[in-house]
Amino acid sequence: MKGLASLPMTAVHAGGRVPALRALPEEVPVSLVCQGSSQAVMMCSPADLEDFAVGFCLTEGIVRAADEIESLEVVPHAQGIELRMWLRADRAEALGARRRMMAGPVGCGMCGLDSLEQAMRDLPAVVSDLRFGVEEIAGAPEALRASQPMHDRARAVHAAGFLVPGQGIVLAREDVGRHNALDKLIGALARGAGDPASGAAVLTSRVSVEMVQKCAMAGLPVVVAVSAPTALAVRMAGEAGLTLACFAREGGFDLWSGPERIAGGADVA
Known part of the structure; x- marks a missing residue:
């Protein structure tokens, strides 16, 4: 499977040691290059690197x-992979007017920003009359498990x-980085796989502020996660008009913002 490698290891148990092969996720440096500049x-x-390039740029x-x-061209090198992009003239001019250089590991979503204003950028208001049932949101992370072949073989991979609504998980992307997986999903939607406004992003990770920013920029009105949000992510989701549901498990979830998009579930005094 693309993105995985089988490496030798020794399985150690109480009964002894057994040589075996284990599938592990590949991790490769990828340079996003626009107009010849990284x-x-x-x-x-x-x-899914084409999806990643488009989603990242969006x-x-x-x-x-x-x-x-x-x-958009995918160019392999001995040291890694280049994603070479040439932009429309007006976007190239706008890009040239700003300085933005990033170099970071998969765990970081804001490495290299040169101002606090960039980290706390204004987000577009997300307006949507999308509605989900309680059961759909609560069961979303488990439903996503069926679309994680890399995780099934290697673990250590986010999705x-x-x-x-009414269709379940219709599209998924995986990556060793949670930000990268979301960018790949957003890129796939932007390339014609679906309308972001018609569904929810379901994440296998915690929800930090940059994940909220990415969803708002893409026009995804609902964010569902298996883990917790940060306090700043909750505040930013509310300001942007996103519905944020976390700790989603069969039976329920924590709803932090955007309750109008969730149908069902009576209030308990």
């Missing part, structure tokens, strides 16, 4: 729509899925 170097799973504000990227 915008970011991220450690990434080498799969969520970082480099482009506003996928068609503003006029060409981001797209949940549509």
Whole structure:
């Protein structure tokens, strides 16, 4: 499977030691290059890289729509992979007017920002009349498990899925980095796989502020996560008009913002 490698190891148990092969996720440095200039170097799973490039450019504000990227080429090197992009003239000019250089590990979503204002950027208001049932939200992380083949074989891999009311998980992307998995999902949607406003992002990770920012930039009105949010992520989700549901498990979840998009579940005094 692309993005995985089988390596030798020794399985140690009380009864003895057994040599075996174990599938592990690949981790490769990926450079995102626009107009010949590197915008970011991220450690990434080498799969669905076109989706990653488009999603990253959208969520970082480099482009506003996928068609503003006029060409995209995946170029392997001995040291890693380049994603070479050429932008429409007006977006190239806008990019040249700002300084943005990023180099970071998969665990960091804001490495290299050169101002506090960039880290706390204003987000577009997300307006949507989308509605989900309580059961759909609570069961979303478990439903996503069926769309995680890399995780099934290797573990150590995050996923981001797209949940549509009445249809379940219709699209998913995986990566060693939680930010990368979300960017890949957003890129796939922008390239024609679906309308972000018609569903929810389902995350296998915690929800930090940059994950909220990416969803708001993409126009995803609902964010569902298996783990906890940060306090700042909750405040920012509320300000942007997102519905934020965390600790989602069969039977329930913690709803932090946007209750109008959740149908069902009576209030208990």
